[in-house]
Amino acid sequence: MTLPRALDLGVTGERRRDDPGVVEALDAVVRDLVRREGVDPQRDSGVVRRIAERVVRDHDERSLTGMVAPVVDTESLVGELVARVAGFGVLQEFLDDPSVEEIWINDPSRVFVARQGRHELTNLVLTAAEVDELVERMLKSSGRRLDVSSPFVDAMLPQGHRLHVVLDGISRGFTAVNIRKFVLRAARLDDLVGLGSLSPRAATFLDASVRAGLNILIAGSTQAGKTTLLNCLAAAIPGGERIVSAEEVFELRFNHPDWVAMQTRQSGLEGNGEVRLRDLVKESLRMRPSRMIVGEVRAEECLDLLLALNAGLPGMCTLHANSAREALVKMCTLPLLAGENISARFVVPTVAASVDLVVHLGLDQHGVRRVNEIVSVPGRVENDIIEAEPIFVRHEHELRRTAGMPPRTERYERIGIDVHRLLNDGR
Template sequence: MDAAALLHSEIRELVRRRGVDPLTDTSELEALVAEASADYVARADAGLVPPLLDPDDAGARAVDALAGLGPLQRYLDDDTVEEVWCNAPGRVFVARSGRPELTTTLLEDEELRVLVERMLRASGRRLDLASPFVDAQLPGGERLHVVIPPITSQHWAVNIRKHTSRAARTSDLVRMGSLTPHAAAFLDASVQAGLNILVSGATQAGKTTMVRALAGAIPAGQRVITCEEVFELALRNRDCVAMQTRAPNLEGVGEISLRRLVKEALRMRPDRMLIGEVREAEALDLLIAMNSGLPSMSTLHANSAREAVVKICTLPLLAGENVSAAFVVPTVASAVDLVVHLDLGPDGHRQVREIAALSGRVENGTIEMSDVFTRDAAGRLVRGPGAPPAQERYARAGHDLASLLTSDAQHRHTRPSVHPAPAAGPGEWS
């Protein structure tokens, strides 16, 4: 047994004898580890035990093993790491700058299972043969997803997605270089005017971060209700209630679906409603809320703004046979005002690809759309030919839509110059 393993064994024995709960008595655990490490170093100096090369590192790893996530904890503490996943105990990957790396971390099957059980303890969610999938939030805010055999072929598949974004306002996205001041001013005014906004993009394109930044423009006196599968938005709005779904229990009852959350949210006197992501029939409830005059925002996976609109017209059809395209398409056209589409480049940089407006008109089953902002051939986000059909709503919120939509050239003359910021790194978006 090497020196570090011997120290860890002694610390575990001390924890057991003193009855310390590592998950709740963190300060007592740290004091115990410091005491055991100092005692070990004294004995090593006397030649009684093998010397430690780095006593501080050995002590920190002991704390991680007992109270943290063991060998995975260092990746959660590393700000450059965006995501951690295990395809097998001996194959642990991390993502940095949008690119995967195979680490040198090796785990045992039982060690990985113990870590997952520890991660799930605080969430109250379960993982067994009856429920082989789990989606949960770690105490630090990271999102955990686990799949076990027989759904996977042999090993547990574990994914931990970190939320490293520091963007709480669209101005933060401007600073990161993912959005221009012109487009940011337009989006802030659109939120304050109460427009209904969809945020679309691929996985890891930054959709949650964009919704969080847009929510920063919601007037302080408004009540916000959020509905999510797992808490991710973490809004800082003063009057905000966050709700998440719940899986069924062992008897198969007690499930709280996203559709149920949306319906309950409508009974909570909301001024705004945010849905973390629509994937299925809850899209119908979102449309009904939007169409009832409740300003709402949501995210969904899509490859373009146009495809996002097509998808939001398709998902409500999953709600039942009595829901038809003849109802959904015109409802989408009249309810959804803007689509903000995000792009994840091959280098891992996130940026706003386009901001499109819906005119409210439908021609031959196709909803008319126009680009308010779009990327030109040089990759710059520039003013497009489109405009939202809601000038009076901007006016009520104290904004002049025509002024907001002046061309980039005019905008540069009417606003202070802004030095270009570097492109947003992938670790700055979630």
């Protein structure tokens, strides 16, 4: 292969491995070859790597003549070129690091990452142009857009990571970027037991509750592990049932033979075509579901979910809340956003009759995600307050059984489970 003259960089002294002139020139060569060979860099990253290896190898051979600068670490250079062309540049290192859970950019000189629930400032310094170029590249594969008329965006990266961007002008000074990585550490409830998030008895009880068809609300703060727990609970749904899920962006990952997953959509350039989460909840009822899963309830879609659950359709969802009690209060508040004709007199008893269990998660002082309480909702309301009975409550490092019992015990009996024995004897 004959390389372009752009690589004939005159050398008066030894260059460092990360010399920007060398990297930029090789980057241009790789991009040119990718275009010429008709390669989709994000879909065919393996092909991009082979091209980069070829380019670096040829460059290394030419460096023996003194015509171009030598490369000390060819493997590192190949990795950087692949990250630039097929990945997400300087952020690719953090995206590939399994210990990094989240990445965010407050401004080009302040790039943070989170590990084990704790965040740290990196030494990475970008330019505003580099941030804009990274955002444009990330959105390219998502089909979503970011402009003055739509200054916020939620999107999914090819690896399954969730991207959120706030455009400069809404955020002060610079475009703000947040990437929440999809790190699958637990696929089933037993995995959460192994991680110390859940006790064996509580895991067995939740597994039985899912199979019995109870409605489960998962609550917690940001990054408390709500989606992970929802994935694990969904994995316990019997294979003969049909699942329909609705999310803002695809985050659920579990194996099931009969599952339809839907996500929201932004409006187009003409201002139409938007698909809201509430639309998806309504649409899912027309798809003959045996179970409904809503990734996260934030607004008026809560009313439509409650109506579905109240009609006998088993379901699960997540919600931001600081405790199980606050989660119930929020479930009673969000439906009021659906319209002035929706009153608390209707909503409160509907929530009490529709939600069976509330599971609250939190982060401890060491950044470990744990289930803090599992609460039963027996369906009774006193003075507009929904009664709740704790079934499991965390005391320091132990999730302890309390005196509470779940509602609808006949559903457990229907599938051959003695829930009293399960909870009191652990069997």
